[in-house]
Amino acid sequence: MSVAPDSAPEPLLAKSKTARATIAAMEEILGKQIPVLDGQGFLRVVDYMGDDGAIVQAARVSYGQGTKHTSQDRGLIRYLLRHRHTTPFEMCEIKLHLKMPIFVARQWLRHRTANVNEYSARYSLVPDEIFKAGIQDLAVQSAVNNQGRGETLPAHEATQLTGEMQQAAENAYALYLRLLNENNQRPDQQGVARELARTVLPLATFTEFYWKCDLHNYLHFVSLRADPHAQKEIRVYAETMVEILDKWVPLTAEAWRDYVREALTLSGEERTVLRRLLNGEKVAKSETALSAREWRALGKALGYDPESETYPTA
Amino acid sequence: MSVAPDSAPEPLLAKSKTARATIAAMEEILGKQIPVLDGQGFLRVVDYMGDDGAIVQAARVSYGQGTKHTSQDRGLIRYLLRHRHTTPFEMCEIKLHLKMPIFVARQWLRHRTANVNEYSARYSLVPDEIFKAGIQDLAVQSAVNNQGRGETLPAHEATQLTGEMQQAAENAYALYLRLLNENNQRPDQQGVARELARTVLPLATFTEFYWKCDLHNYLHFVSLRADPHAQKEIRVYAETMVEILDKWVPLTAEAWRDYVREALTLSGEERTVLRRLLNGEKVAKSETALSAREWRALGKALGYDPESETYPTA
Amino acid sequence: MSVAPDSAPEPLLAKSKTARATIAAMEEILGKQIPVLDGQGFLRVVDYMGDDGAIVQAARVSYGQGTKHTSQDRGLIRYLLRHRHTTPFEMCEIKLHLKMPIFVARQWLRHRTANVNEYSARYSLVPDEIFKAGIQDLAVQSAVNNQGRGETLPAHEATQLTGEMQQAAENAYALYLRLLNENNQRPDQQGVARELARTVLPLATFTEFYWKCDLHNYLHFVSLRADPHAQKEIRVYAETMVEILDKWVPLTAEAWRDYVREALTLSGEERTVLRRLLNGEKVAKSETALSAREWRALGKALGYDPESETYPTA
Amino acid sequence: MSVAPDSAPEPLLAKSKTARATIAAMEEILGKQIPVLDGQGFLRVVDYMGDDGAIVQAARVSYGQGTKHTSQDRGLIRYLLRHRHTTPFEMCEIKLHLKMPIFVARQWLRHRTANVNEYSARYSLVPDEIFKAGIQDLAVQSAVNNQGRGETLPAHEATQLTGEMQQAAENAYALYLRLLNENNQRPDQQGVARELARTVLPLATFTEFYWKCDLHNYLHFVSLRADPHAQKEIRVYAETMVEILDKWVPLTAEAWRDYVREALTLSGEERTVLRRLLNGEKVAKSETALSAREWRALGKALGYDPESETYPTA
Secondary structure, eight states: OOOOTTOOSSOOOOOEEESSOOOHHHHHHTTOEEEETTTTEEEEEEEEEOOHHHHHHHHHHHTTOOOOOGGGHHHHHHHHHHTTOOGGGGGOEEEEEEEEEHHHHHHHTTOOSSEEEEOOTTTSOOOSOBOOOOGGGOEEEOSSOTTSEEEEOOHHHHHHHHHHHHHHHHHHHHHHHHHHTGGGSSTTOOOBOHHHHGGGSBTTBEEEEEEEEEHHHHHHHHHHHSSTTSOHHHHHHHHHHHHHHHHHOHHHHHHHIIIIITOEEEOHHHHHHHHHHHTTOOEEGGGSOOOHHHHHHHHHHHTSOTTOSEESOO | OOOOTTOOSSOOOOOEEESSOOOHHHHHHTTOEEEETTTTEEEEEEEEEOOHHHHHHHHHHHTTOOOOOGGGHHHHHHHHHHTTOOGGGGGOEEEEEEEEEHHHHHHHTTOOSSEEEEOOTTTSOOOSOBOOOOGGGOEEEOSSOTTSEEEEOOHHHHHHHHHHHHHHHHHHHHHHHHHHTGGGSSTTOOOBOHHHHGGGSBTTBEEEEEEEEEHHHHHHHHHHHSSTTSOHHHHHHHHHHHHHHHHHOHHHHHHHIIIIITOEEEOHHHHHHHHHHHTTOOEEGGGSOOOHHHHHHHHHHHTSOTTOSEESOO | OOOOTTOOSSOOOOOEEESSOOOHHHHHHTTOOEEETTTTEEEEEEEEEOOHHHHHHHHHHHTTOOOOOGGGHHHHHHHHHHTTOOGGGGGOEEEEEEEEEHHHHHHHTTOOSSEEEEOOTTTSOOOSOBOOOOGGGOEEEOSSOTTSEEEEOOHHHHHHHHHHHHHHHHHHHHHHHHHHTGGGSSTTOOOBOHHHHGGGSBTTBEEEEEEEEEHHHHHHHHHHHSSTTSOHHHHHHHHHHHHHHHHHOHHHHHHHIIIIITOEEEOHHHHHHHHHHHTTOOEEGGGSOOOHHHHHHHHHHHTSOTTOSEESOO | OOOOTTOOSSOOOOOEEESSOOOHHHHHHTTOEEEETTTTEEEEEEEEEOOHHHHHHHHHHHTTOOOOOGGGHHHHHHHHHHTTOOGGGGGOEEEEEEEEEHHHHHHHTTOOSSEEEEOOTTTSOOOSOBOOOOGGGOEEEOSSOTTSEEEEOOHHHHHHHHHHHHHHHHHHHHHHHHHHTGGGSSTTOOOBOHHHHGGGSBTTBEEEEEEEEEHHHHHHHHHHHSSTTSOHHHHHHHHHHHHHHHHHOHHHHHHHIIIIITOEEEOHHHHHHHHHHHTTOOEEGGGSOOOHHHHHHHHHHHTSOTTOSEESOO
C-alpha cells in the first residue's frame, strides 16, 4: 500500500484537538488516495470512529465491568471474535471514498449494511475514464471455478484483445459525447439528457462513491471479497482494506486472520472422517457421504493428495 | 397492465389448497410476465404473503384486540398509514421476478431493505439483449430538473441517434462474443473469462433478478420511483407496481394514494404563510423566509401562479 | 441540559491531534454524563463522526462537484432534508452511553437500525436501581389518547401510590438478592443462576447500553420519540438528543425543525378542503370525506375551533 | 412438538386454491398454537412463503439456468449452505405469533432483521400471566459458563423459592391493578395511566407479538438460540423452530444440521495442531499458542480428554 504523492483532492482540515480515540497510523493516511488497479482507481480513508479499545469498552458494558489493563484487551477481542459475539465490533465505524469500475461497484453495493453516496450520472457528466485491463488480466475461463479465471492468454493474443477493448471504450465514450452534443458536434442540434446518454457507456466505466460501514460488516466484506474466489478487480480493493485494518484495529486484524481468514470449518460428516483419521484408520471416499467436491476439499485442507480415493495418502 | 399471452417461462404449479390468506386478483397474475419497456423487460409476481387483513391482524395484536368486523378494517388501515405506524405493513411480503437494463437495476438495488438474487455474468453468458431507446425517449436535458429530461428531440434527429446507439450496442455485443471466442471466431485461440469479457457491455444491457420485499418498503419504493422526478425507465416499472398494489392490498393502496401520493407537506414557514392567506391577507415573497424555489412550489401546490411575487394571485 | 459536575465514570482520554472533522461544542460534552429523569438515568456522548460539512461533502460527490463556499452549505442541507434525500445524512455517526429503565429501553431498542451493546443480567449482578416515579408523573389514563396520560393525580393520592411502588421495588430487589443468596442470606444454600433470578425484577429496573446510530436514523428517532405522543420517560431522553443535535450539526438541526418537527402534512382530501377555504368558501364537515378525527386535526392545524362543524370558524 | 387440541384463537380461513408453493406439513400446523414452557407460552405459524424449491429457483436465476430435476435440488441447497451463499435462503419467509415472558422477548428482539408487532401495554391491559419457573428450572450459577446454569437446587429449596417467586408475582400484579384502580379498589380515586402502571410488573410477565423473518435469518436465529449456551427459556422456543424447519424446508434443515449445527470451526493455530496430530505426532499444550480454554475445546471436539496437557490422550 503506497500513498500517491499528491493525491489529496481536498485540502486536509487543519489539525484539531480531540478527546476521541485517535490512531496515529490512521491519521497518517487520512484523506490520502491509495492507488488501486494500477492507479486507475483509488481508495481513501475519509474518517474513522473507534479503535480496538472501543470494542473492549462496549463488551465490558455487556459484562458489567469497568476498564481493565490493556494487556487483557487482546484476549477479550480474540474471545469475542472466535465466539461470534459480533455486536462490540459494530461500535467502530469507517468512511471510505472509492473510485472503481461500475462492474466492481455492482458487486460492492450488494452489501446492504453500509451507507453510500455515489456519483450521479443523471446529474453530472461522466469523465472519460474507462478501466483498461492489463494484458496480464486476460485469462481464460477457469476449468474448476465456474465464476473465475484460469491461465492468462499468450501475450500477443492479450495485446491484440486489450487493444480492441480500448478502441471500443473510446468509441463508446465518443458516442456518449456526441449524444450530449458536447462541443456542438452536431451543429444546431440539442444534446440528449445525461440520464439516457450514459446508457451507451460500458460496465468498465469508472464511478466514485463514499461508503461508510461498521467494523463487523467491514470484516464480513473483506472475508468475502479478499477471498481467492472473488473477482480480481474487487479483490485488490479488499486486500487494501485488509492493510487498513492492520492500521486501524491491529488486535482485531490479528484475531480475524486466526479465527476467520485461516480457519477451517468441518461439517458433521467431515468430523466423522477426521475422528477416524485421528484414530489411525484409513478412510475410503466410498465409505463416506461426502460429495466428490467435498472429498477433494477435505483432502486439500488436511494436506493429502485430493485426487486419492483413500486418505491419508502416503 | 396487460399480461403477455404466453409469458410463463416456468410451468405454473398445480393449484393447491391452502389455509393462508389468498387473493383472487393476485392468483390471476401469479407467474405471468407483465411486459415493461415495450416488452423488452418484464415484471412477474412470483409469490406473495398476506393481504389487507394481515395488516389489521398485526395491528390488533399491538392493541390487544381480537378480530373485528371487516367494515372497520378500512378505517384502521387509513389511521395506521396516516400516522406512520409502519410496522403492521411489514407483515405482508411480495416476491417479483424482474428483467430490466443494468442502468435501471443500479438505481433499483440501492434500496437496501429487500432480498435479491441476480443473474451472474461471471457464471453465465449474457444474452444478446440491450435496451433500445424509442425515438420518443430521446429528450433534451431538462432546464429545470438537473437530473431529468425536457422536450423530445425532433424525429429525424432521434431516428439518427437511436440508430447509432443500436449500432454501438451491436458492436459491443460482437466484441463480447469475440472475447469469449464463441463459435471459435478466433480460431485456435482461447476465450477470455466471462467476468472480464462482460466489462465491454453497455449499461443498457438487460439483467434479471428475483426481488423480495415487505409491503412497507414496497410503498416506500413506489413513492420514490413512481414519482415524476424518477427516470422514466424505472418509473414504468414502479407504475406497474402501483397497479399490482391495487390487486394485492386495495385498502392500503387507496390509503397510500390519499395520505402519501397526493399529500402535501408544508414546512413551519409555509404554515405561517398559509395562516396569513387563510386570514385573507396578501403575502409577498419578500416578507417570507422562503427560497425562490420554495415560493414557487408553494404557489403551485395552492393553485396560484408560481411566478407571482404576491399570493393569492387573482 | 446540564452536565453533572463529576460525572465522568471513565478517565477522559488525553487530548490528541486529529485531521478528522472536530466540533468544539461536542468536545465539551464528550464523555460527560448528562442527567435524565431527575438524575436517575443519564445520556453520555461517547464518540461522534462527521459534522454538517460531511453531509455536504457526500452530497457533492453525488452531484460531481467539488468543495464550495460554506455559505452555500446551509441551502444544500435544507434542500436535501426537505426533499428527503436521506443518504448524505447517513454519513455522520454518533455513539451514546445510556442508562434508562427497562420499560424505556424496550421502546428504544425497537429501532432496528442502530448498533447496541447492553449490560447483561445473565453475566453480571443487576445494581439496586429501580426507577422512582415522581408524584407529578402519576397521571390518569388520557381520555383522548389511548396510549397516553391525562391530568396528574391529586398530590396525596400520588404520594400514597408512589410510596407503594417504591416499597414493591424494594421487595422485588430483596427477593432478587435472596434468590442469588447474596450475603449468604439462606445459610448453607446455593444461589440461583442470575439469568433466572433477574426475572423477578420489575420493568422499572435500570439498564445501560452503548448505542451507535447514523444521523439520518437519529433524526428519525427523535422525530418519533420527542413527539408529544411518546411516553414521557422516553421523551425526556429524546429532548436531550435534540439539544445534542444543536451542538453536533446546527444547520441540520435547524432544517429538521423547519421541515420535519414543525411541518404539516395534508392528505389529498384535506388539500381539497384547503383549496376551497383559500377561495373564501365555507366548508362543512359533512361535505368532506374526512373522518371526525381528521376534521378536528385539520381545524387545529389551521387555527380553527376543532369542535366546529364548519370552517372557517369566526 | 404437539399441537394444543383446541388452540386456534382465530377461526381458520376457509381453504382456498392457490398457485403458490404449498407445503402439506405446514398447512397441518398453520394457525395452531404449539405450547412452549409447559403451555404457559406458545408459538404459532401464521403464514409462510416459499419452500426448498424457492431457494433452488432463486439460485438458478443467479446461475442463468432453468428448472432442473428435483434430484439435483438437494445437492444445490447443500452447496449453497456450505459456501455461505446466503441470498437464496432469503427468498423464503415465515410469520409466527409468539407468547413468551418479557425477559425472553428482550433477547428475541435484539435480532434486528425481522418484522415485529408487539402487544402494547400502553394501549391495553396486561393480562394476569407471569412466568412460573418449575422447580427443575431453579439451578445454580454455572461454574464454567458465566452466563448459564449449573446443577439444579435440591427440591425442597426449589419448592420454597418458586413459592416465593409466585407470591411476589401475585403481589406485583395486584399492585398493577390497584394503580389502574380496576374494580374501583381505591373508591373515588382515579386510575393511573397504563404506561406507568405497567412498570411495576416483573420481567417474567408474558407478552405477545407477531414476528416475520426470512429463512436465512431464521437459520441464524436458531443457530444462536438453540445452542446450549442460550438461556433455557429461549432455547425451548428455538428448538420448536427447528422442528418447524423440518416441516417447512426439509432439505435446508438437513443441510443446516450438517454444515452449521454439527460443524466444527478450527482456527489457523488449531489447524497446525491438527496437521501434527494427523502426522502421528504428540502435541503438548505448551508447544502451541492456544489459550487454556481453546486447548480444552479442541480436545473435546477431537475426542480427547480435555484436561490432558498432551494430545492424543490414550
